[in-house]
Amino acid sequence: MKNVGNNIQHRYHGREGLKELYKKELIAFKQLELIHEAGGTPPTPGNDLKARIARLQLGPEGAELAKELEVFRDELEKHARTALENIGKDYGKLKNLRQNDGVLNQHSALAKSSKRTQLGKKLAELGSMLNFKSSGHDFVNELDNALTRVAPSAENPTATTLRLLKDNGVKLSHTKTDIGMGQRRDANEDHGLSKARLALDLVTLNDLGALIGKVELLARSSDLPRLQAELTSLRDVTYGENPVKQVTDMGFTDNAALEGAYDAVKAFSNALKKSDHAVSVNMRAATGSQDQSELADTLKAMLKNLEHGDDEIGVQRSYGLNLTSPFAVLADKSTGPWPTAGATGNRNYLFSAERCEGGVTLYLMREAAGNISGGVGGGKDYWPGFFDENHPARSVDIGNNRKMTPNFRLGGDVTATAAASQRAGVIFNVADDEIDGFVDDLFEGKLNPLQLLNKVKDHETYEARRFNFDITTGFSADMRVGFGLSEADSAPLSAVARLGVAANVTVNLLSYTDYSLTQKNDKTELREGGKNRPRFFNSLIFGGQARGQISGTHSNSTATPASAAGPTPATQSAANNLGVAANVTIDDKTVKRVKFRFNVATPMTTESLDKLSKSLGAAFKDKATTARLAELQNPLNALYVDMNPEQAIQARLDGLKALFAERPSQNDTQYKALRDLKRAGVQHEASINNHSVLDNARFETSKTSLSGLSKESILTRIMGSIREASAPGNAARVAEYMRQDPTLSAMVKQLENSQGTLARVRLEPKDSLIDDIDEGSRRGTLTQTELSGLLENRNNMRIKRLVVFHAPPQSENFTSPTPLISYNSGASLSVNKTLGRINFIYGEDQDKPIGYTFDGELSRPSASLKEAAGELKLSGFEVKS
DSSP states (O other), rough: HHHHHHHHHHHHHOOOGGHHHHHHHHHHHHHHHHHHHHHOOOOTTSHHHHHHHHTTOOOHHHHHHHHHHHHHHHHHHHHHHHHHHHHHTTTOOGHHHHHTOOOBOOOOOOOOOOHHHHHHHHHHHHHHOOOOOBBOOHHHHHHHHHHHHHHSSSSSSSHHHHHHHHHHHHHOOOOOSBBBBBSSSOOOOOOOOOOOHHHHHHHHHHHHHHHHHHHHTOOGGGGGHHHHHHHHHIIIIIIOOOOOHHHHHHHHHSSHHHHHHHHHHHHHHHHOOOOTTTHHHHHHHHOOOSSHHHHHHHHHHHHOOOSSTOOOOEEEEEEEEEEEOOOOOOOTTTTTTEEEEEEEEHHHHHHHHEEEEEEEEEEEEEEOOOOEEEEEEEEEETTTTTTTTTTOOOOOEEEEEEEEEEEEEEEEEEEEEEEEEEEEEEEEEEGGGGGHHHHHHHOOSSOOOHHHTTTSEEEEEEEEEEEEEEEOOOHHEEEEEEESSSSSOSSSSEEEEEEEEEEEEEEEEEEEEEEEEEEEEESSSEEEEEEOOEEOOOOOEEEEEEEEEEEEEEEEEOOOOTTTOOOOEEEEEEEEEEEEEEEEEEOOEEEEEEEEEEEEEEOOOHHHHHHHHHHHHOOOOOOOHHHHHHHHHHHHOGGGTTTTHHHHHHHHHHHHHTTTOOOOOSSSHHHHHHHHHHHHHHHHHHHHHEEEEEEEEEEEEEEEEGGGOOOOOOOHHHHHHHSSSSSOOOHHHHHHHHHHHHHHHHHHHHHHSSSSSSEEEEEOOHHHHHHHHHHHHTTOOOHHHHHHHHHHHHGGGEEEEEEEOOOEEEEEEEOOOOOOOOEEEEEEEEEEEEEEEEEOOOOOSSSSEEEEEEEEEGGGGHHHHHHHHHHHHTTTOOOOO
16 A cells, blocks of 8 residues: 555655756756747857857967867757657657657658658647646747757757758647646656757757857956856756756656656665565575675676676566456356456566676666456366265265365366556666676665666666467366355355365467567667567466365345256355465467667767778788778878868778779678678768668567477478468578588587577578668668568578577565455566577678587586596696687
């Protein structure tokens, strides 16, 4: 109840630790309104901020100040454009309809119009009109006026983007600067933080213009330190320490997402601070830690010992309510069908960690999850009755007008379950040398979540949705004995206690999973989605139970005696169960997903061109090429005379492209170097157009049956035989690789025979597909839906990696033994360990790998091999690999 009360309070008032942020949001909107209301004449051409800085004559002493003014101006202008583009990418997007683009696509270009986009724009406009927290101001007009008066540059790309949005029906307002009613922010505003950051950027540009005015009036160089201090204060304090800037730099675009991440960090900080919390108790039990201090040291060691990007540590805390229908027997339907229904609602908190370059990536998330189920069942008693028809009633009188009855029963049921969940949270990186401090901060709980997030880096927001649908059937045999707790023939209420043993088998007839995931900040965006068809007969569970039960029954009143002919009365029952159970599961599930990450394209630099030239020189060693590469690298080359740094970089890149334009590759090293040159050209051109470029993409298939690595299922073979021009399946490709390479065959068989619980096959795009994606990125026309379709086509993909994991969970769960409505609570710790991983390496031939690497636990020498090697070394021999 306390958790429910806190959630209601936080939903209404917001989080106390974010009150400074809420305050700064409203101040930014108020300051933007003041610029809008102030009026005035726009600057004349040639008097924009960029031009005014360029005209400053500050001498050698003021050169650094002029440079810092331009760098800060450029940062503000670029981010104002980015914030506006983020709004355009989400505006009109209907997430529940799997719409990936708003008015703008992922490249910040105008997206293709659709009926869903038009509907989304109308709903966004209607929502703003009905929102009493909205100011009703024309935010687009306020921005337009501010950009005109501030005039960041002659090009003014933010104003260009604003006109594009305005011309395509984007209508925006912002939160009232005084909401009232005890509320401090608008949690339902989809772009609240993006709008506040946009307002902050423009207000800061206006303040920067005032500072430039002071510099223009500079009378003597002795005033330079004072003006430098003013710039530092504006940039590093007023702007840099503004919480609106800090949280939007992390990737948050609205208050609801931020508060979800805040809640997740707070939940785990509280859990690890308290030694009696379920999470702490569970983790100590799983790790063998005696107290919180030892647990903190163990967690530090676990994080540092994560070896591969596929290794993962996960902690989950959950609580919720379960609703179940009473067991109902319809009139004259004693053998069935018996309808059943249930629903569960849970709040989950998740903490996970995986290896990244130079540290670990941590995920802290909050999840709302629920499911509903409905089914029918039937059963029949075969004793008394079946074994002795002449004496069907085997009840034994146990005194006090009560009876004991033995029973043997066979039954069956069919159940359909639909489950959905939504996650929101934050992702960030912690360097290896900062893990100890981060874990200490988490356990001590002295910092609020925002302070904790400000101490880490490379933040991304996380949002995911999942839907599952399952149909299962079960069959059971139950041998039990019942003791009447109420008097014999008691009506309409009766009670009975039962003891018994049972065996059952459960079959998953059909399973379907779909999900979508987004991770992003201003510079990068990762999208992931399920690509699953309905699958049949995924799992088989054999179980046995010994249990005790107390059951209460209500029988509907009827004038017909129970012994007379005619319909039997309807009944409703509720029961409490206590017992033990053991299950054996045969699982053969397959889950497919597509995943890709786009980064905002960055221009080539002198350093990146030097690195590219070095790889080209190593691949092409003829004297003419070596000499030409040296000429292009020489900054004193006459080619670069009268060029600014950007023009010189473009000229050098053009020179490299011309040098190798007609040069075919003779080997795989040359092929890779030419590929790097081609992608560098695409990246540089995309950066000029402010487009995004593909960083990586994959299509993954996960299987609970390890034999699926090299053996196709019967259904897969049947489907492949009836499809025209079907691409070879993953298992068929692996089997062919194994046939050609006995060493690889032995490695794959070692993976299949391991103690792993999950196998994963990862595909990556062939180079020809990368070229198509790059071309779409260069033009700004490739949509996420189109990319997803390209990645599904196995003809476009090559096998990158085979991985087998072992993931034994440690969980503790509790469900209150109450009928109809019950409470559940749980905590779990899981460690995904990479047992083995085969990575394939490709050259110019995209269908046949030129090599592979093998790592993971199975790649390490066994204890017996180490012992034998040690004995050989003592004898004067040395084992080399």
